[in-house]
Amino acid sequence: MEILDGKKIKDEILDELRNEVNNMQEKPTLVVVQVGNNEASNVYIKQKAKMARYVGYQFHHIKLDDTITEEELLYEIDKLNKDKSVHGILVQMPLPSQINTYKVQNAVLPEKDVDGLSDINTGKLFHGKDALYSCTPFGVMELLKRYKINVVGKNVVVVGRSNLVGKPMATMLINEGATVTICHSKTNDLPKYTFNADILIVAVGKPKLITADMVKDGAVVIDVGINRLENRLCGDVDYENVLPKCSYITPVPGGVGQMTVAMLGKNVLKAYKIQKEK
Amino acid sequence: MEILDGKKIKDEILDELRNEVNNMQEKPTLVVVQVGNNEASNVYIKQKAKMARYVGYQFHHIKLDDTITEEELLYEIDKLNKDKSVHGILVQMPLPSQINTYKVQNAVLPEKDVDGLSDINTGKLFHGKDALYSCTPFGVMELLKRYKINVVGKNVVVVGRSNLVGKPMATMLINEGATVTICHSKTNDLPKYTFNADILIVAVGKPKLITADMVKDGAVVIDVGINRLENRLCGDVDYENVLPKCSYITPVPGGVGQMTVAMLGKNVLKAYKIQKEK
Numbered sequence: 001m002e003i004l005d006g007k008k009i010k011d012e013i014l015d016e017l018r019n020e021v022n023n024m025q026e027k028p029t030l031v032v033v034q035v036g037n038n039e040a041s042n043v044y045i046k047q048k049a050k051m052a053r054y055v056g057y058q059f060h061h062i063k064l065d066d067t068i069t070e071e072e073l074l075y076e077i078d079k080l081n082k083d084k085s086v087h088g089i090l091v092q093m094p095l096p097s098q099i100n101t102y103k104v105q106n107a108v109l110p111e112k113d114v115d116g117l118s119d120i121n122t123g124k125l126f127h128g129k130d131a132l133y134s135c136t137p138f139g140v141m142e143l144l145k146r147y148k149i150n151v152v153g154k155n156v157v158v159v160g161r162s163n164l165v166g167k168p169m170a171t172m173l174i175n176e177g178a179t180v181t182i183c184h185s186k187t188n189d190l191p192k193y194t195f196n197a198d199i200l201i202v203a204v205g206k207p208k209l210i211t212a213d214m215v216k217d218g219a220v221v222i223d224v225g226i227n228r229l230e231n232r233l234c235g236d237v238d239y240e241n242v243l244p245k246c247s248y249i250t251p252v253p254g255g256v257g258q259m260t261v262a263m264l265g266k267n268v269l270k271a272y273k274i275q276k277e278k
Numbered sequence: 279m280e281i282l283d284g285k286k287i288k289d290e291i292l293d294e295l296r297n298e299v300n301n302m303q304e305k306p307t308l309v310v311v312q313v314g315n316n317e318a319s320n321v322y323i324k325q326k327a328k329m330a331r332y333v334g335y336q337f338h339h340i341k342l343d344d345t346i347t348e349e350e351l352l353y354e355i356d357k358l359n360k361d362k363s364v365h366g367i368l369v370q371m372p373l374p375s376q377i378n379t380y381k382v383q384n385a386v387l388p389e390k391d392v393d394g395l396s397d398i399n400t401g402k403l404f405h406g407k408d409a410l411y412s413c414t415p416f417g418v419m420e421l422l423k424r425y426k427i428n429v430v431g432k433n434v435v436v437v438g439r440s441n442l443v444g445k446p447m448a449t450m451l452i453n454e455g456a457t458v459t460i461c462h463s464k465t466n467d468l469p470k471y472t473f474n475a476d477i478l479i480v481a482v483g484k485p486k487l488i489t490a491d492m493v494k495d496g497a498v499v500i501d502v503g504i505n506r507l508e509n510r511l512c513g514d515v516d517y518e519n520v521l522p523k524c525s526y527i528t529p530v531p532g533g534v535g536q537m538t539v540a541m542l543g544k545n546v547l548k549a550y551k552i553q554k555e556k
Contacts, residue, residue, distance in 0.1 A: 075294075097285070102405065102407065105427065118401065119397070119398050119400075119402050119405065119407075120397050120398055120401055121401070122397075122400075122401040122404045122405065123396070123397025123398055123399070123400040123401035123404070124397050126400045126401070126404060126441065126449075127380065127397065127400065127441050127447060129380065130396075130442070133455075148388075152464050153464045153465060153466045155466075161406065161452050162404050163406070167404060167452065168404075169447075169450070170403075171445070172458075173449075174439050174460050174462075177462075177464040178464075179459065179460065179461050179462070179464070179465040180455065180459065180460050181457065181458065181459040181460075182452050182458050182459075183457050184432050184452075184455075184457070186431045186455040186456075186457070187457040188431045188433075188457070193457065213549075248301025269302060269404065
């Protein structure tokens with residue numbers, strides 16, 4: 001049994017990026033737009049700022065009042081779209097209820113959409129084309145790759161069908177040749193599916209949803225969940241009990257979450273290159 | 279055991295469309311662009327023309343020489359995009375090798391893309407948003423709906439991972455609440471998956487790939503394959519032998535192929551409405 005060390009791989013990736021950026025005259029610029037003062041968002045943005053500083057990116061944090069209208073937010077994004085000194089734009093989620101999240105995600109220029117959530121980037125992923133991909137599933141793929149875990153022909157079960165993780169995760173795996181099953185809240189008899197998985201990826205947001213009896217001996221278990229339980233972070237997997245059954249498992253924290261930040265770092269450099277090639 | 283009669287359902291849908299179009303002053307216009315003189319394409323275009331005439335659409339068939347350059351084809355599409363009297367544009371596949379198919383598919387304005395193959399329409403489907411959807415998988419969903427076959431929580435296995443059928447099919451089913459497994463050429467032990475399917479959808483293009491021993495008793499079997507074998511059309515399913523085991527099955531011809539044309543009919547009217555609402 002081996003622990004998939006997201007922290008270690010993130011550090012590797014950030015060092016690779018830092019080396020490349022170090023040799024660049026112009027430094028890529030990432031702008032994070034936050035609406036309101038959500039506590040979790042503050043933490044996430046700090047992590048992103050730290051990553052950007054380490055790699056050598058320019059980083060700007062635009063914090064807007066949570067009473068802002070959708071029109072005003074779209075105007076801010078439009079300014080950033082037109083600003084040639086800005087290469088990556090990330091609108092931190094969640095947005096307040098007066099704002100249509102989907103509309104905002106699609107307002108960011110595809111080539112600056114470092115979150116990879118716009119229709120065009122998702123459509124490109126769907127067609128197996130190079131694009132800016134959603135950071136969390138892209139991070140899972142990178143983690144598997146760096147640990148040389150082959151997905152071709154494997155029975156991969158993805159639990160969760162969100163636009164942010166489940167669906168792009170499944171698409172990336174299909175494109176790479178895995179046999180993929182997508183389970184979710186409407187699935188009857190979830191253990192029947194999870195128990196047959198060679199690779200089990202869980203992105204639901206329910207602490208200890210996956211118990212040891214639901215996991216095949218020797219499976220690879222990827223836990224995308226980040227839940228707060230009795231003031232501790234935990235994933236969707238009952239880690240202590242599942243651990244002895246796995247060939248590989250990601251911890252929470254220190255697993256997929258770390259990879260998400262690393263892939264944002266990768267996307268900023270990629271966005272920069274796409275814009276320079278235009 | 280009941281046969282899912284694509285021809286009957288297509289006729290129902292075309293009559294619904296015809297009634298609606300009959301009450302419209304302006305008639306929606308569909309333009310099919312063909313490059314070269316592929317025989318199968320000629321047959322498909324004839325079917326589309328017949329559908330359009332029946333419903334009451336204007337129909338134009340632009341036939342271009344197969345020596346046309348990509349640039350010239352893109353210029354033709356651009357003219358059609360700008361022409362306000364054109365509501366639906368369909369570029370008939372396959373295109374000759376000097377032309378980048380993906381580029382051409384994305385050159386059609388999303389609101390005129392009645393084939394539903396552009397990145398934007400695929401991205402919208404991915405996010406569960408209303409859009410012009412790919413006709414064949416959309417036709418399968420409509421066929422299931424009209425026969426009141428519920429997909430929620432069902433174990434649905436899709437064999438094939440093409441951009442045209444397999445992937446959008448899986449996405450539509452996930453959006454509707456099915457538990458979906460996507461199998462393909464890299465899948466190990468295909469029968470293990472197919473045999474557990476409540477609903478089995480096959481879109482591969484291999485005659486008799488699915489034999490009776492691969493199908494669960496009482497399964498719903500949807501055959502998207504259209505193959506020519508000994509001068510007869512047949513699907514990917516060994517129809518005669520699978521038939522007795524099914525609760526429902528689509529024939530080939532007379533099944534999904536009919537639905538594809540019907541959904542093109544639906545998409546033309548929808549494209550028209552989207553353009554009028556702008």
